[in-house]
Amino acid sequence: xxxxxxxxxxxxxxxxxxxxxxxxxxxxxxxxxxxxxxxxxxxxxxxxxxxxxxxxxxxxxxxxxxxxxxxxxxxxxxxxxxxxxxxxxxxxxxxxxxxxxxxxxxxxxxxxxxxxxxxxxxxxxxxxxxxxxxxxxxxxxxxxxxxxxxxxxxxxxxxxxxxxxxxxxxxxxxxxxxxxxxxxxxxxxxxxxxxxxxxxxxxxxxxxxxxxxxxxxxxxxxxxxxxxxxxxxxxxxxxxxxxxxxxxxxxxxxxxxxxxxxxxxxxxxxxxxxxxxxxxxxxxxxxxxxxxxxxxxxxxxxxxxxxxxxxxxxxxxxxxxxxxxxxxxxxxxxxxxxxxxxxxxxxxxxxxxxxxxxxxxxxxxxxxxxxxxxxxxxxxxxxxxxxxxxxxxxxxxxxxxxxxxxxxxxxxxxxxxxxxxxxxxxxxxxxxxxxxxxxxxxxxxxxxxxxxxxxxxxxxxxxxxxxxxxxxxxxxxx
Amino acid sequence: xxxxxxxxxxxxxxxxxxxxxxxxxxxxxxxxxxxxxxxxxxxxxxxxxxxxxxxxxxxxxxxxxxxxxxxxxxxxxxxxxxxxxxxxxxxxxxxxxxxxxxxxxxxxxxxxxxxxxxxxxxxxxxxxxxxxxxxxxxxxxxxxxxxxxxxxxxxxxxxxxxxxxxxxxxxxxxxxxxxxxxxxxxxxxxxxxxxxxxxxxxxxxxxxxxxxxxxxxxxx
Numbered sequence: 001x002x003x004x005x006x007x008x009x010x011x012x013x014x015x016x017x018x019x020x021x022x023x024x025x026x027x028x029x030x031x032x033x034x035x036x037x038x039x040x041x042x043x044x045x046x047x048x049x050x051x052x053x054x055x056x057x058x059x060x061x062x063x064x065x066x067x068x069x070x071x072x073x074x075x076x077x078x079x080x081x082x083x084x085x086x087x088x089x090x091x092x093x094x095x096x097x098x099x100x101x102x103x104x105x106x107x108x109x110x111x112x113x114x115x116x117x118x119x120x121x122x123x124x125x126x127x128x129x130x131x132x133x134x135x136x137x138x139x140x141x142x143x144x145x146x147x148x149x150x151x152x153x154x155x156x157x158x159x160x161x162x163x164x165x166x167x168x169x170x171x172x173x174x175x176x177x178x179x180x181x182x183x184x185x186x187x188x189x190x191x192x193x194x195x196x197x198x199x200x201x202x203x204x205x206x207x208x209x210x211x212x213x214x215x216x217x218x219x220x221x222x223x224x225x226x227x228x229x230x231x232x233x234x235x236x237x238x239x240x241x242x243x244x245x246x247x248x249x250x251x252x253x254x255x256x257x258x259x260x261x262x263x264x265x266x267x268x269x270x271x272x273x274x275x276x277x278x279x280x281x282x283x284x285x286x287x288x289x290x291x292x293x294x295x296x297x298x299x300x301x302x303x304x305x306x307x308x309x310x311x312x313x314x315x316x317x318x319x320x321x322x323x324x325x326x327x328x329x330x331x332x333x334x335x336x337x338x339x340x341x342x343x344x345x346x347x348x349x350x351x352x353x354x355x356x357x358x359x360x361x362x363x364x365x366x367x368x369x370x371x372x373x374x375x376x377x378x379x380x381x382x383x384x385x386x387x388x389x390x391x392x393x394x395x396x397x398x399x400x401x402x403x404x405x406x407x408x409x410x411x412x413x414x415x416x417x418x419x420x421x422x423x424x425x426x427x428x429x430x431x432x433x434x435x436x437x438x439x440x441x442x443x444x445x446x447x448x449x450x451x452x453x454x455x456x457x458x459x460x461x462x463x464x465x466x467x468x469x470x471x472x473x474x475x476x477x478x
Numbered sequence: 479x480x481x482x483x484x485x486x487x488x489x490x491x492x493x494x495x496x497x498x499x500x501x502x503x504x505x506x507x508x509x510x511x512x513x514x515x516x517x518x519x520x521x522x523x524x525x526x527x528x529x530x531x532x533x534x535x536x537x538x539x540x541x542x543x544x545x546x547x548x549x550x551x552x553x554x555x556x557x558x559x560x561x562x563x564x565x566x567x568x569x570x571x572x573x574x575x576x577x578x579x580x581x582x583x584x585x586x587x588x589x590x591x592x593x594x595x596x597x598x599x600x601x602x603x604x605x606x607x608x609x610x611x612x613x614x615x616x617x618x619x620x621x622x623x624x625x626x627x628x629x630x631x632x633x634x635x636x637x638x639x640x641x642x643x644x645x646x647x648x649x650x651x652x653x654x655x656x657x658x659x660x661x662x663x664x665x666x667x668x669x670x671x672x673x674x675x676x677x678x679x680x681x682x683x684x685x686x687x688x689x690x691x692x693x694x695x696x697x698x
């Protein structure tokens with residue numbers, strides 16, 4: 001019996017196998033979009049009929065939000081990817097064989113991310129995140145240039161070390177659970193772990209969480225473990241940058257949140273909050289300052305992702321229903337906005353034939369749709385009202401200000417510094433004298449403006465159903 | 479049960495740490511590769527012994543994978559790569575042998591202090607195994623940061639994974655899912671590495687990672 005839960009895994013898996021063998025770019029690009037859309041539709045159906053969770057797969061309020069977000073951005077990115085890859089073939093940057101490989105890998109990545117989100121077993125979740133890491137390593141290196149190889153190598157080494165530490169943490173959690181639950185499968189199952197977490201050995205859980213935080217934190221891109229992130233974003237194909245920023249960071253964060261919930265259930269264990277708050281703040285402020293010296297447009301937005309992941313981890317670390325709500329909203333808004341920005345950046349880099357900021361200029365004159373799209377995206381990501389990120393940042397700040405005013409001041413400082421950096425660079429890119437080639441872009445603007453429309457909408461009006469949904473999840477997170 | 483079975487398990491896990499130390503001071507790639515094969519061999523013996531004392535037949539499979547794949551196939555393949563690339567010259571180390579050994583000792587002490595303290599209530603075999611495993615993991619990490627050569631970084635990573643396998647098998651009754659996944663991930667990792675090494679060769683004529691640092695996307 002195939003329910004929606006196996007559906008979100010089966011569709012990408014089958015699509016990956018098909019895409020690996022089918023020839024022809026036009027057909028495969030469309031098939032990729034179709035598969036991503038079907039995954040999204042299946043994910044939405046999780047809200048209508050909730051499948052039964054087993055010892056391996058699980059669906060609850062928390063991961064439903066993540067799955068729908070992942071499959072939605074996966075779908076829009078596949079639409080963007082179709083026009084992006086078309087141009088890459090035209091200019092000969094990718095050969096048909098590589099495109100076939102790319103499409104198959106795209107679906108494998110979607111499969112791995114969905115598996116990480118629905119896994120009810122901490123071992124299975126680890127395997128899925130490792131799989132997602134390895135697929136993205138291959139995708140980052142796909143152009144085979146100096147920079148791409150270096151970025152992929154760096155990502156591979158740092159990502160593997162992170163993943164290895166996370167596995168050690170996972171083993172420690174099992175060791176803590178074994179005396180209580182007994183040997184075997186059930187000592188690794190979420191739904192069982194959470195019922196017995198109060199009796200686990202707190203010392204083991206503490207050490208386990210430190211390893212998990214370092215391990216999965218590397219994948220979230222928290223400073224000082226972020227070194228792989230800007231390179232991997234800058235050198236891979238732009239659709240992959242969008243997926244990395246918009247989705248993969250969230251998936252690693254999701255893993256971290258699950259373990260945080262586990263620790264929260266054990267009164268004697270350390271509270272994970274302060275650790276997460278510290279790392280979040282460091283990431284936010286550090287990345288904000290790093291924005292000023294960027295010369296590569298994709299690296300700049302990669303640093304902006306580190307900044308926003310810092311804000312999100314800070315808010316989750318503060319905890320409580322309000323801060324969690326704000327963090328969830330911010331995560332959703334960041335995923336949508338950042339991927340929209342990367343859609344714009346991808347086409348801009350194709351028009352200009354470079355990613356160097358110095359070689360761009362006057363985009364609002366030469367390519368008005370792209371230029372103004374980017375302006376809108378940056379206005380959104382910088383957190384200006386009335387867009388969605390302003391709402392979520394405002395909620396993060398207001399929900400935590402009463403509790404830790406000094407920490408929030410540091411956070412606001414980081415956000416403002418980041419805002420300055422973004423606008424400084426944006427100014428050279430879109431205004432002033434046109435620089436470089438000015439050919440019109442062969443672009444599909446629908447995915448970009450669809451995302452921006454949702455973000456703008458969320459800043460003004462949020463559907464009550466969504467608000468209650470997020471509130472439920474926020475309460476679940478404790 | 480603190481009899482001879484415990485002592486043997488203890489000895490094998492301890493030997494793994496010792497072999498990790500031996501890796502630290504190898505300054506030739508061939509020698510390093512041979513020591514890595516020895517590392518995998520000790521791991522296989524240790525896992526097989528765990529399978530015997532835990533009466534867990536599926537662990538023999540893990541031991542077999544360690545023996546065949548890690549102790550034979552990977553070293554042979556890497557040996558070929560080294561010959562093909564003509565890089566069997568000295569390894570360039572970032573930190574000298576003396577400081578590296580001292581750092582290694584510090585890390586092992588750290589691993590012992592952390593793990594023995596937090597696992598006071600676990601059974602003695604598991605807790606000592608875990609302490610040794612963490613030592614191997616940390617020594618693998620140290621190896622990765624003290625080497626500049628891509629091949630020796632990969633060997634460092636693989637010995638780190640050996641430490642993880644030791645930890646996973648020491649945790650009694652851990653589901654098979656994980657062991658297979660580890661073996662699987664090593665396999666994939668190796669393919670990735672293999673491809674990368676060739677691609678790096680193709681582009682750079684060197685596998686010295688330092689040479690890859692020339693271009694950072696930021697310089698003009």
